Amino acid sequence: MKPVERERLDADVLIVGAGPAGLACALRLAQLIETNRDAAAAAGLSAENIYVLEKAREVGAHQLSGAILDPRALRELLPEFEQTAVAGVSDTPVSEDAVYFLTERRAWKFPVTPPPLRNHGHYVVSLNRLAKWLAERVEQAGINLFTQFAGAELIWNHTGIAGVLTEDKGLDKNGRPKPNYTPGYELRARVTVLAEGPRGSLTKTLVQRYGLDGVNPQVYGLGIKELWEVPAGRIRPGFVAHTMGWPLGTRLYGGGWIYGLQQNRVSLGLVVALEYPDPQFDPHAAFQKFKTHPFVRRLLEGGRLVRYGAKTLPYGGWYSMPRPYVDGGLIIGDSASLLNAQRLKGIHIGMKSGMLAAETIFEALCAGDTSAKALSVFQKKIEQSWIREELWPVRNFHQAFHGGLWSGLLHSALQMLTGGRGLRDPWRTRPGHEAYHRLDGQRSPTARFKGDGRLTFDRLTDVYHSGTRHEEDQPCHLIVADLNLCGTRCTIEYGNPCEYFCPAAVYEMTKERGERRLKINASNCVHCKTCDIMDPYEIITWVPPEGGGGPNYEGM
Amino acid sequence: MKIAVCVKQVPAKDAPLHIAPDGTWIRETDISFEMNEPDSYALEEALRLKEKHGGEVVAVSLGPERAKQTLKEALAKGADRGLHIADEEFYRLDPLTAARALARALEPERCDLVLTGLQSEDHGFGQTGVLLAELLGLPHATIIMSIEVQNETLRLKRELEAGWFQWLELPLPAVLTIQSGINKVRYATLKGIMAAKKKEIRTLLRTELLPSFELTQKLERIYVPQKTKKTEFLQGPPKEVAAKLLEKLKHEARVLGSS
Structure with a gap:
């Protein structure tokens, strides 16, 4: 086979991922170029030479969060937003906080909301809308934002990275070119910023190759969310409740959320730490069960499901932060573990890390030095900022x-x-996957959760409501290193947890001529990355599918 | 060759749709939009003809402000400029009125060829292209499977029923509605996306192109059809199932006489 001819483009800065961190980084860079024109001109920097890649069909389509926004970083980035653009960013300000402990039938309200969960002055937002709103500003600033392009591979450079290859488009399921085959681009940049969100596929290879792991390996949670529309009068906009206990009990880490939105909408979900012992635990079913609690049922009954989604989040905090710089590269946002697990918030920290990265990059480019040493200033900036003030006290x-x-x-x-x-x-x-208890053949034949079709749903109904779509005829983007292991060793040792942990019913064990085989329904994938994290043998690798594929979290 | 392509923006195929309170259109909150798939084949065909014969491709869209996004997509794939016929109440228009607005916008362009998709994925009338041809006074052909241009003549392949095809010739200028699947649609390139930023999208107001109109057809109500089909599994030993089935065929489906 002759080598693929790739078109090459050269950028000053290449940001992989248009989430809050990546977009804040881009916008801050444009601001710095604008306010330091002479220095930028001397270094040959322009907004047009900053590229942002986003694998989703449109910006925001893969953004999923509760979400409550602490506006601290946004206020620093765009000080005028609260006067001029609150409506574009926020659904509603938080008006009331509560924390509940749930038992199967009862809900006990904490007499006092613990300080870390007080949200006065914060906004309930749709992260999808926030990303779109930021992206508009990024594009207005002249930055090139490319949707439907993923960072597929890193371009290595002796001691760091020099850019990324975007994914090849137009390959069939056997990897052969179709008539509209378009090879990925070779995008080279003086600085490449990885803002891929939790468990980024490029970040993972970078961290492994250079051993960038922090004190602890990263640990994750899986958040499963539904957006509902309920009969009028059920919930006040800005009502924010967090729950502990049932259905997770007191052994599993995690909890539920219920946020009241405008127009009788409710955002609700359940987060479960991906370090549970039972390999047949089903996070999606646990979330469905959560909705049957009288406290939740009362709220939802007679309403209807609008959207569904699932996404992982990094729980590890300060001690799981990888070294966030290499020659020519930085890691920001969730990819760099920048989330406060105690406050259940990461958007503001992610954005702040993007802004600090932008300041580091601007200085580095002006000085003509983008080596690891020059970019290590980023870590110092984090340590001197309120990110450390916020994350250090909750490091354990x-x-x-x-x-x-x-x-x-x-x-x-x-x-x-x-x-x-x-x-x-x-x-x-x-x-997290090391927490599994082995079943050693003691697999319990659990019945899969079906749902009643009104309050609770099976996974396929929910996936339908995630708006997920992929080109069907393309190579499978979930690479299982050893398929023989699935039906033999994994079945006996762990009972095939992939059938249970995936909130989108991607993995299915089938019987073919008496043999158990793994079937991968890759088109269902909502890009949450749980499989990459929780498969017990670490043989599943998530790589980006053809750009534009994936869920559509409109309004989530 | 100057080619106009009509591209419509429609709700994304993955969008769970809900009907608006007035019952004549869907609720547009919480859904995203994309280029009507049949139109994307028409666009691809236009781009290929331009690559072969030279000229210009003008993408035209009638719709609200958001429709510009679809024009930008067309520009990113290689169309030279965009024409946006702005109308926030586009969904009230019947095919004839929509075709009239398109014709008014396209008349001064004096195109050699106008391409449209076979039909839209939202309303699915499948009439706009043909009506547009009539209003422009041009010959037309529908369900086009291939296009060859020789001198001033089009040699076309049409799809008929039951696996039959028709070959025909048409003089230029003409209007063609393109069958889906005629080609493999290209991907937008990074350079194309960057170049699209510098291309022009001209906005014309439907209210100025067509200040008054009388609808020839009015949409009364959109509704989700009632499910009438039912699947039932009969279980048990074969003998019992056969007896049950016979009962059902006689008394419920009534396809057997109950002698």
Whole structure:
């Protein structure tokens, strides 16, 4: 086969991922170029030479969060937004906070909302809309934003990275070119910024290749969300509730959320830490069960499902932060573990990290030095900013819940009294898939959750409501290194957890001539990355499919 | 060769649709929009003809402000300029009125060829292209499977029923409605997307092109059809199932006489 001829483009800065972090980075760069014209001109920098890649069909289509926005970073980036554009960003300001502990039939309201969960002055937002709103500003600033293009591979450079290859388009399912085959581009940049969100596929290879892992490996949660429209009068806009306990109990880490939106809409969901012991645990079914609690059922009954989605989030915090710089490259946002698990918030930290990255890059490009040493300023900037002020005191927060909810609350109280140190510092963690208990053939034949079709749904009905679509005739983007292992060793040892953890019913064990085989329904994939994280043998690799494929989280 | 392509913006295929309170259109919140797929084949065909014979491709869209996004997509794939006929109440127009507005916008362009998709994926009238030809006073052909241009003549292949095709010749200028699947649609390129930013999209107001009109057909109501089909599984030993089936065929489906 002759080598693929790729068209090459050269950029000053290439940002992979148009989420809040990547877009904030782009916008801050444009602002710096605008306000330091002479320096920018001397270094030959222009907004047109900043590229942002986004794998979704349009900006925002893969953005999923609860979401409550702490406007701190946005206020720094666009100080005027609260006067002029609140409506574009926010659905409603938070008006009321509550935390509940759920048992199967009852809901106990905490008499006082714990300070980290107080949201006065914050906004309930659609992350999809926020990303679109930011993207408009990025494009107005003259930056080139390319949707439907993914970063497929890194271009390596002795000790760092020099850009990315975008994905090949127009290959059939066997990898052969179709008539509209278009090879991926070779996009080279002086600085490449990875803003891929949690478990970025490029970030993963970069962290592995250069051993950038922090004190702890990254640990994740899986958030499953539905957007509902309910009969008038059920919930006030701006009502924010978080729940603990049922259906996860006190052993599993996670909880639910219920946010009241404008026009009788409700955002609700359940987050589960991806470090549970039972390989046959089904996060999607747990979320469906959550909706049958009298407290939730009362709210939803007679309403209808508008959208569905699922996405992972990084829980590891400060100690899971990879070294965020290499020669010619930076890692920002969720890809760099920049989320506050205690406050359940990451958008503002992600955006701030993008802004700090932009400042680092601007200085580096003006000085003509984009080496790891020059870019290491980014880490210093993080350490001197409010990101550290916010994340350092909760550096052991998530780890504290290792022994369950009650001991976790005790530990975290102790940590609050000792500036985050608690009894163990640093509190070590293991990758989530190592938490599985082996079944050793004791697989319980669990019936799959079906749903009643009104309040609760099976996974395929939910996937339909995620708007997910892929080109059918393309190579499978979920690469399983050893398919023989699935029907033999994995079935016996772990009972094929992929059939349970995937919230989009991508993985299915079938019987063919008496043999158990894995069938991958890649077209269902909502790009949450759970499989890449939770398969017990670490043999599933998520790579980006043809650009434009994936869910459509309009309004989520 | 100057080619105009009519591209419509329609709700994305993945969008869970809900009917608007007035019952004549869908609710547009929470859904996204994309280029009508049949029109994307027409656009591809136009781009190929331009590549072969030279000339210009003008993309035309009638719709609200958001329709510009579809024009930008056409420009990114290689169309030379865009023409946006702005109308926020586009969904009230019947095919004849829509064709009239398109004809008014296209008359001064004096195109050699006008291409449209076979039909739209939302209203699905399948009439706009043909009516447009009539209003422009041009010959037309529908369900086109291939186009060859020789001198001033088009040699066309049309799809008929039951696997039959028709070959015919048409003089230029003409209007063609393109069958889906006639080609493999290209991807927008990075350079194309960058170049599209510098291309012109001219906006014409439908209210100025066509200040008054009388609808020849009015949409009364859009509704989700009632499910009438029912599937039932009969279970049990074969003998029992056969007896049950016989009962059902006689008394429920009534396809067997109950002697």
